[in-house]
Amino acid sequence: MTTTTHLPAVAVIGAGMMGATLARLLLDGGYTVTVWNRTTEKTVSLVAAGAHAAADPARAIQQAEIVVVCVHDYQATMEIFNYPGVSAALDGKLIIQLTSGSPQEAAGIESWSHQQGAQYIDGAIQAGPSQMGRPDTPILVSGAATAYERALPLLQAFGGGLSWLGEKVSLAAAMDLATLSYIYGTTLGFFHGIRVVESAGLPVDHFGELVAGIAPSFGEFLQHQGNVVHSGDYSISQSPLSISVDAVERILQQAREAGINDEFPRYAASLFRRAAAAGYNNQEVAAVVKVLRSESLQSQ
Ligand SMILES: NC(=O)c1ccc[n+]([C@@H]2O[C@H](COP(=O)([O-])OP(=O)(O)OC[C@H]3O[C@@H](n4cnc5c(N)ncnc54)[C@H](OP(=O)(O)O)[C@@H]3O)[C@@H](O)[C@H]2O)c1
Known part of the structure; x- marks a missing residue:
């Protein structure tokens, strides 16, 4: 006798380069996915791959148990959360925020989400779209342990290199900025090195x-x-x-x-x-x- 695992229905809000990649990984994992993107054309290829497209974010969230958000920034996230019907639709849902933001913004959205009756987990993706879904794809996560446990199977579809940093929701954004600081410091040093190399004719x-x-x-x-x-x-x-x-x-x-x-x-x-x-x-x-x-x- 085979047992079937219940896969929660997922709404993916944002079908930019990263959001579309996340939606595709969920489709590959057998999830039922409803996508919403401000510019509707970007959802066409996802619909062709098996996703449903919603006319507005509230309808996408109504279809789902888990809501993955991956848009430009937290300001865009809050604009979307302020669309008509979104607040009511979020009650009882789990929000997985994979938009990059600041630690303070993460804390603010968690608090807002709890007021809507939603669980919230904040993540920072440390890879490009083509590197997603690999056993070692690094993703930093923070937020309530209960929310993380609920999010875990789905997060594993995005990458196996998950690091849960703790209950304080701002930790993933803070660690993301710390690693970015290292990357940009090194990058600037590399670019100066290019000028040294050029000046030496190498x-x-x-x-x-x-x-x-x-x-x-x-x-x-x-x-x-x-x-x-x-x-x-x-x-x-x-x-x-x-x-x-x-x-x-x-x-x-x-x-x-x-x-x-x-x-x-x-x-x-x-x-x-x-x-x-x-x-x-x-x-x-x-x-x-x-x-x-x-x-x-x-x-x-
Ligand atoms: N791409 C990467 O390599 C990478 C790596 C790690 C983390 N991330 C993070 O992932 C997030 C998304 O990145 P991306 O690469 O997918 O960017 P992107 O291709 O530029 O897509 C941006 C997304 O945000 C939406 N958006 C922007 N402003 C909006 C607003 N005011 N209201 C509604 N939707 C809005 C866009 O909608 P429209 O299509 O309508 O413009 C689009 O869906 C960012 O926070 C980024 O830092 C990206």
């Missing part, structure tokens, strides 16, 4: 190849620096701060000698100089974090 594609090779060991290095900060023990274990102070000064010197843009090394040098001036030269390089903690410089 091939940029070889530089990219070298960076790809360094990436795994650099990841290990950063993980170690994170452990140093977590332990609070900054005694030298891998790399003294003084080495980085000298290195960024050399990067700045090269930029000035070659006459290329020096914004990136100027920022880095300023930070490392302040760490050296604070007496951290003979500590692990992670001691820079102590400078960041002691100063709360904010742009106007």
Whole structure:
């Protein structure tokens, strides 16, 4: 005798590049999917693949037990939630928010959702559309454990690399911004590196190849620096701060000698100089974090 698992009906709100990918993964997983997108043409291919299209978000949500939202930002989410009939339709439903947003916005939407009688879970996708649905696709999630348990089977259709960070709903958005900070910091450094390479007449594609090779060991290095900060023990274990102070000064010197843009090394040098001036030269390089903690410089 075979047992059939009950798959909840799902509404997918947003059929942009990521929303459409999520809808397709749910269809592949055997879910009944109703989609709504502000621009209706974007739902045509999903309907051809087996989804139902709703005329407005309230009707999509009425058809579903679980509501997946993946639109541009939280402001768009709230605009959609304010459509006629949506609030009433959300009662008893589980909202899985996979739109990127800020921690404070996540807390605000959770609170609003609870007022409508809905459960809410907040997620941050850390992959592109073509990387979704893989066993290791990373997705950060936070929110009430009961909501997470209800969302889990469906989230697993989106990716196997799920990290539930805790009950506090803002945690996924915060961790997403922390990893994005790392990515953009590295990306800007890479772009400055391209200017160094160009100014030296070297091939940029070889530089990219070298960076790809360094990436795994650099990841290990950063993980170690994170452990140093977590332990609070900054005694030298891998790399003294003084080495980085000298290195960024050399990067700045090269930029000035070659006459290329020096914004990136100027920022880095300023930070490392302040760490050296604070007496951290003979500590692990992670001691820079102590400078960041002691100063709360904010742009106007
Ligand atoms: N694509 C990625 O690589 C990626 C990776 C990780 C996370 N994400 C996140 O996933 C979310 C969606 O990204 P995406 O790539 O799907 O973006 P996208 O292709 O630009 O789609 C944006 C979606 O938001 C909708 N939208 C925007 N403003 C709206 C409004 N005021 N009212 C109603 N709907 C509105 C759009 O509707 P229309 O079609 O009518 O314009 C469309 O469905 C974003 O928060 C993004 O940060 C994306």
